[in-house]
Amino acid sequence: MNFEMSDDRRMLADTLRRALAEGYGFEHRTRVAYEPPFHDPGQWAALCELGLLYAFAGEDTGGMGGSGFDIAVVFEEIGRALCPEPVLPALMATKLMEAAGAPLDDMLSGAVRHAVAMGETDAPYDLAGIAARATKTTDGWALSGRKSVVYGAGVAERLLVLARDGDGLALFDVAASDAQIVPYGMIDGGPAGEVLLDGTPATRLDLDAETAAQDALDWAALALAAEALGAMKATFGLLTDYLATRRQFGQPIGAFQALQHRAVDLSIEIEQARSIVISGAAAMGGPAQSHRASQAKHLVGRIARQVAEEAIQMHGGIAMTWEYPVSHYAKRLVMIDHQFGDTDHHLERLIETLQAG
């Protein structure tokens, strides 16, 4: 048994941590994350230059990683830096295109950006409720429907869209310029958009769309759990610093046992979060992948909210302000639970497995 990171991954983490710390200083990050285009195209290019996206694919498909631990390492750093770049859509698109046997070169180099359009207003988290329709045309397919809150839409060149073709779910490649996209920023920063399809031309990808989509969702769950872990570690660091330095009633507030115990409770929960992320990362690609990914997203969904709320409360008013980083970490931590299944959604999946077994 060995819980040490490999040297390669440690190097990846260190490199990424340095690049993100330099590229996303607090004031810079707060500006670019909330102003159109809601990220920093220059930094995105720099991260791609660094080879960030190659961590998402295996060597057999032209990448340099692709395992659960590669993804966990990258997203923990993304979370620590509150990086607003559309890195998650790139991961999901990589897994989908890999499943389709499509070439990944332009994707991994960052030359072509993808957004993955799955969720809809009436089917935010579940694949079964997807209603967007695909119809056959003379030279391909046409898509109609609305995809809601698509992360990275508006800054992507290509869209991977899930729609029904009459038989079941199918995955389509769409030029972003052919769809109507209404871009906007997120409450926790970063780009998203509404994707409106109305006879939009599309190319059908040759794969089992439902299986591939579930696989991409599992990767998203793991990545978001790891991102939350990084954000929680950073938040907790700010909290313990503040407890040690903020003085009231003639002593550091961290000298009050009531606050000490709550900080300790958070530290225990964050270790639980780390462990479930490790468990999820180890399970990727194996039979327990979906189950472990849901366990991670479920558990981290609850813990991230607790860390966010407690960090604000224990700081007091200062953490309610835009100028203090904890407020932005708290928003990210809470809003991660709104992406690709919240804590209850994943709990339901776990319950189904229990009851079926």
Added chain:
Amino acid sequence: MDLSYSPEERAFEAEVRAFLAEKLPPEIAATVQARKELTKGELERWHAILNEKGWLAGPWPKEFGGQGWGPVEAHIFEEECCRAGAPRIVPFGVRMLAPVLMKFGTAEQQAEFLPRILDGRDWWCQGYSEPGAGSDLASLRTKAERDGDAYVVNGQKTWTTLGQYANRIFCLVRTKAEGKPQEGISFLLVDLDTPGIEMRPIRLIEGGYEVNEVFFTDVRVPVANLVGAENEGWTIAKFLLGHERTNIAGVGFSLQALEQVKDLAHRVMRNGKPLIRNTLFAARLARVEAELEAMKITNLRMLARAAEGGRLTSEPSMLKITGTVIRQEINDLARRALGPAAAPFPSEELEGNLAIAPEGHARDAASYFNNRKISIYGGSNEIQRNILAKGLMQK
């Protein structure tokens, strides 16, 4: 045991309801229910409508222009206002400063300031907290030094809510450096037009602007604007914090917010069904609804005690904790119900054309983040627990 209102109280309830149905402008109610910020003009308009009826300051004694409402009437008024989506009365003048002036002010101060609170000529804000004096308010350092017929004020206040709309501020200032910190504090009324005052906005977590920092540099305040005796400001501060606590639980806000979440849960879909049919979400709703019912009764028990002239000791602190936790839980359910639709940064443009979230719910996540403040301000829940612990251990 009888949990119902008396016939007189029921008649009053009906009167308030009828008044709100007739006089509350629908566009103002819609803004409140969509959790959008009200403009200064809208708040002033609502104050004027209430003042015309004599209900802006219902709990004030009749001699000062109020109705002399008891705690139960004040409660009924609050509940009905929340139910109807009326704006909250801006509390700083009507509910905070006015009772202080009535108890500690001179006849001249009462005659000068109370009518101006009622008719809206004055908008007061509060200068209590400082960067170094939050929970430990008595450690405040903003200094007021006597110079002839004026105090010269230097220092900084913070978390001044809606200070951007105010023309006056009431402040706690230090007038004596020696002795216990509580013994050197005075209560001063300051005109915000006085030279040397600068107000700077503080942007909050969700992006909104409702609080400010206020900087004082050699600000000359007439000695006549001292309320109570010099160095007795702490007594006033404690009086103010202990006053008007019968609405501290915010039962009306929570009831209103819960109804909105229930409505939302019928409208949004999860796994092919309305969210309300989802057992996990319904369980969250049912749990908080039971908590709220219990708090409603705790609140009424406190009201009954207050109405009989009983002294409130631990109740306000208990209700502040329970009330804020329940309200925050309901806010959590609202954003949770929306799923991804909670995530866009709220803007008029998105609400108008795209309707990503159901109408009136585009700001639910912003509102959840903003309302993390309610367990921090007005004496954090940790400070309330200190008060309760002290009471427990003294028995």
